[in-house]
Amino acid sequence: MDVKSILAKMSIEEKIDLCCGADFWHSVAFEKYGLPAITVADGPHGLRFQYGESDMLGIHNSVPATCFPTAAATGCSWDIDLLKEIGSAIAEEAQTNGVDAILGPGLNIKRSPLCGRNFEYFSEDPYLTGQLGAAFVLGIQENGVSACLKHFAANSQEYKRFSSNGHVDERTLREIYLSGFEKAVDLGKPSMIMSAYDKINGIYCSDNKWLLTDVLRDEWGFDGIVVTDWGGMHSRVAGFKSGCDWSMPGGGTTHLQRSALKAYQLGELSEHEINKCAKRMVNRILLATANRQCSKEFDKDAHYQMALKAATESAVLLKNDSILPLSVDSVAVIGYMAKNPRYQGSGSSHINPTKLTSLCDAVPDWFYAEGCDQLGNTNEYLLEQAKEAARKSKICVVVAGLPESYESEGFDRNDMKMPNGHIRMIDIVANVNPNTVVVLLCGSPVETPWIDKVKAVIYMGLPGQAGGEAIFDLLTGKANPSGKLPETWPLHYEDAPCAEYYGSPHRDAQYREGIYVGYRYYETATVPVRFPFGYGLSYTRFEYSDLYIEGMNVHVTIKNCGKVDGAEIAQLYVTPPKPGIHRPDKELRGFCKVFLKSGESKEVTFILNERSFAVWEDGWKVQKGKYEIKIASSVRDARLSQIIEINGIEVPVSHWQDGSWYASPKDYPPKEDFEKMLGHLVHAPEPLRKGNFTDENTIAEMAEYSFFVRIVKNAMIKAISKDNGGKPDYNNPTFRMTYASSVDAALFNLAISSCGAMPVNVAYGILEIANGHFFNGIRLLVKKDR
Ligand code: BGC
Numbered sequence: 001m002d003v004k005s006i007l008a009k010m011s012i013e014e015k016i017d018l019c020c021g022a023d024f025w026h027s028v029a030f031e032k033y034g035l036p037a038i039t040v041a042d043g044p045h046g047l048r049f050q051y052g053e054s055d056m057l058g059i060h061n062s063v064p065a066t067c068f069p070t071a072a073a074t075g076c077s078w079d080i081d082l083l084k085e086i087g088s089a090i091a092e093e094a095q096t097n098g099v100d101a102i103l104g105p106g107l108n109i110k111r112s113p114l115c116g117r118n119f120e121y122f123s124e125d126p127y128l129t130g131q132l133g134a135a136f137v138l139g140i141q142e143n144g145v146s147a148c149l150k151h152f153a154a155n156s157q158e159y160k161r162f163s164s165n166g167h168v169d170e171r172t173l174r175e176i177y178l179s180g181f182e183k184a185v186d187l188g189k190p191s192m193i194m195s196a197y198d199k200i201n202g203i204y205c206s207d208n209k210w211l212l213t214d215v216l217r218d219e220w221g222f223d224g225i226v227v228t229d230w231g232g233m234h235s236r237v238a239g240f241k242s243g244c245d246w247s248m249p250g251g252g253t254t255h256l257q258r259s260a261l262k263a264y265q266l267g268e269l270s271e272h273e274i275n276k277c278a279k280r281m282v283n284r285i286l287l288a289t290a291n292r293q294c295s296k297e298f299d300k301d302a303h304y305q306m307a308l309k310a311a312t313e314s315a316v317l318l319k320n321d322s323i324l325p326l327s328v329d330s331v332a333v334i335g336y337m338a339k340n341p342r343y344q345g346s347g348s349s350h351i352n353p354t355k356l357t358s359l360c361d362a363v364p365d366w367f368y369a370e371g372c373d374q375l376g377n378t379n380e381y382l383l384e385q386a387k388e389a390a391r392k393s394k395i396c397v398v399v400a401g402l403p404e405s406y407e408s409e410g411f412d413r414n415d416m417k418m419p420n421g422h423i424r425m426i427d428i429v430a431n432v433n434p435n436t437v438v439v440l441l442c443g444s445p446v447e448t449p450w451i452d453k454v455k456a457v458i459y460m461g462l463p464g465q466a467g468g469e470a471i472f473d474l475l476t477g478k479a480n481p482s483g484k485l486p487e488t489w490p491l492h493y494e495d496a497p498c499a500e501y502y503g504s505p506h507r508d509a510q511y512r513e514g515i516y517v518g519y520r521y522y523e524t525a526t527v528p529v530r531f532p533f534g535y536g537l538s539y540t541r542f543e544y545s546d547l548y549i550e551g552m553n554v555h556v557t558i559k560n561c562g563k564v565d566g567a568e569i570a571q572l573y574v575t576p577p578k579p580g581i582h583r584p585d586k587e588l589r590g591f592c593k594v595f596l597k598s599g600e601s602k603e604v605t606f607i608l609n610e611r612s613f614a615v616w617e618d619g620w621k622v623q624k625g626k627y628e629i630k631i632a633s634s635v636r637d638a639r640l641s642q643i644i645e646i647n648g649i650e651v652p653v654s655h656w657q658d659g660s661w662y663a664s665p666k667d668y669p670p671k672e673d674f675e676k677m678l679g680h681l682v683h684a685p686e687p688l689r690k691g692n693f694t695d696e697n698t699i700a701e702m703a704e705y706s707f708f709v710r711i712v713k714n715a716m717i718k719a720i721s722k723d724n725g726g727k728p729d730y731n732n733p734t735f736r737m738t739y740a741s742s743v744d745a746a747l748f749n750l751a752i753s754s755c756g757a758m759p760v761n762v763a764y765g766i767l768e769i770a771n772g773h774f775f776n777g778i779r780l781l782v783k784k785d786r
Pocket of ligand 1: 042055056057103150229230348
């Protein structure tokens with residue numbers, strides 16, 4: 001049967017059911033119409049497919065799969081072919097397991113170094129994000145599996161992720177938070193996109209017609225389905241109207257179906273609105289199932305080798321005072337993570353790897369000392385052992401970074417610091433032996449107060465299951481580092497423009513810095529940084545020459561002038577004409593990774609287009625004038641440049657621009673300037689107090705004001721800590737994630753959107769009691785589902 005005939009046969013109830021899931025990972029099957037269920041599973045760093053108990057936080061086990069480096073690492077590769085290969089390999093594993101769609105890649109922008117989920121995202125730059133995302137999608141989909149971009153959109157913090165409201169102007173959305181998705185839709189043609197949990201300017205993403213229909217479908221031409229983030233359907237009725245096709249997970253959400261049916265019966269939701277979503281669902285299910293391949297085993301060893309290649313090509317050499325590659329055998333390896341690597345992040349992208357190699361596995365005959373545990377706990381004995389190992393060897397490699405409990409889905413970091421014990425371990429070792437190399441395992445930038453004491457630093461991100469072997473190859477020169485940072489490493493967190501108002505305790509997200517995210521701010525405000533965007537060293541040297549521009553094509557020749565083979569990532573930045581509409585000093589508009597043998601040179605070409613010069617001012621507009629094209633090795637290391645004249649228009653400058661923070665950004669943007677840019681005042685959310693609570697508040701918030709809710713809170717904490725004898729363990733990422741997704745999740749999310757985590761009447765009964773209406777609350781609590 002074709003789409004039209006299937007739809008003609010389906011009742012309105014069946015269509016609504018189809019647009020809600022069957023369970024955690026499946027759509028509802030309608031065998032009588034020849035419509036099977038499709039199966040989805042998490043990505044994006046490998047397949048997280050669960051047969052048994054299911055969850056959205058990576059708590060229960062999943063099938064063994066190759067754990068590729070996280071996006072925090074692969075983002076450093078700037079390698080489109082590599083991302084395509086990884087996507088293709090994950091899709092092969094999906095086919096083996098009968099999975100039709102992979103929930104990835106994650107394309108949110110790294111707005112602050114503290115976002116707990118930065119390890120799942122590629123970059124602070126939307127152009128790089130979009131290019132890498134598109135390649136990953138193409139890789140997945142060429143193997144007959146659907147890819148799903150997530151989390152659409154502006155979901156750049158974990159704090160209050162289920163309910164936070166992003167105050168953001170349209171230019172910032174278009175230029176920064178949407179354009180990576182736009183590029184990936186354009187180049188990758190993904191079959192699915194996941195709406196984010198949060199609100200943009202007061203409207204939940206799942207309810208947001210402007211976002212999901214006007215922009216995504218009508219402007220960008222997206223023709224796949226929109227699925228909610230898990231438990232992220234705010235209103236099924238609004239979702240049908242906005243173009244949010246599929247509410248997931250299903251199973252315990254019959255109230256969503258009921259609300260839609262009721263709205264239909266009352267004439268508030270039309271058959272046409274339901275049909276549009278149902279049609280897209282039927283279409284996608286038929287296409288997805290037609291692409292199924294006979295499942296065959298995938299080649300575990302070949303995929304391990306691919307994970308190794310990805311980890312190696314993603315590593316960034318941050319410092320090297322002529323010590324690497326190592327030329328001696330007398331090496332001590334120090335740090336718990338050398339034996340027990342942190343190689344992936346916590347949460348829904350958590351993979352059950354087919355194999356895991358630590359640095360110690362790769363080099364069993366180097367001395368090893370633990371120094372401190374993952375959390376940084378140490379004692380005199382461990383430190384003495386570390387010193388001893390450092391004294392005995394010519395060179396020390398310290399493996400340090402961030403523990404799992406510091407960065408995860410569900411919560412953000414408190415600061416940019418490494419645990420004290422890791423810092424102490426580096427200090428002590430470097431004091432004893434100045435030939436110290438630090439290998440960092442972490443999913444986002446850290447402050448490095450110890451940097452001057454050590455001779456070299458390699459950043460591995462979270463490098464996946466083959467990370468240990470990759471570190472060994474890089475240290476010894478079997479591989480030449482070629483990664484570059486896709487995000488700025490500020491000297492201190494306080495230097496980030498959003499540091500004053502990002503995340504906890506601010507329940508809403510004010511995007512006051514506007515378009516000045518990452519290097520767009522640091523470059524324009526000329527703030528010193530630890531490592532600039534696009535930065536990374538190599539064991540060889542590259543020279544740039546012969547820049548010439550023909551129309552929109554920019555050509556340059558790159559030569560490997562060193563003694564070893566290597567790859568360079570050349571970057572193209574555009575500097576706009578001044579004066580005029582305020583703009584960042586430099587914006588990345590092209591990049592190219594080129595492998596060159598020692599002595600070899602190649603001409604590379606960057607292709608620009610109108611968008612390379614455009615700003616969003618009520619539409620994409622190109623300011624006429626002289627632009628500088630810079631070819632650079634990092635955003636702070638331009639090697640060649642040329643001015644070009646671009647035809648365009650006189651883009652109007654807003655009346656508030658002159659004298660505002662945006663005209664010359666420096667330090668933190670004042671709220672008044674932000675409000676002027678937005679054109680309205682930004683009100684703080686209602687203060688937390690009895691009488692003010694709504695279903696967007698959390699049990700944790702209400703417990704501060706109500707004895708009854710305190711009892712509920714304690715009972716919930718006990719329940720989520722049952723594996724730890726009922727005692728909360730704040731160093732355990734699973735506990736913290738579960739806490740954030742239950743005790744500190746918006747009530748409506750617990751009750752309405754998630755699959756029955758809390759019965760609706762119980763949630764609203766608790767809300768009444770928290771607001772001081774005890775008897776009303778009790779009435780609701782004992783009532784049947786509302
Ligand atoms: C995450 C998504 C994930 C989904 C399913 C959510 O909590 O935000 O990225 O795909 O769970 O596990």
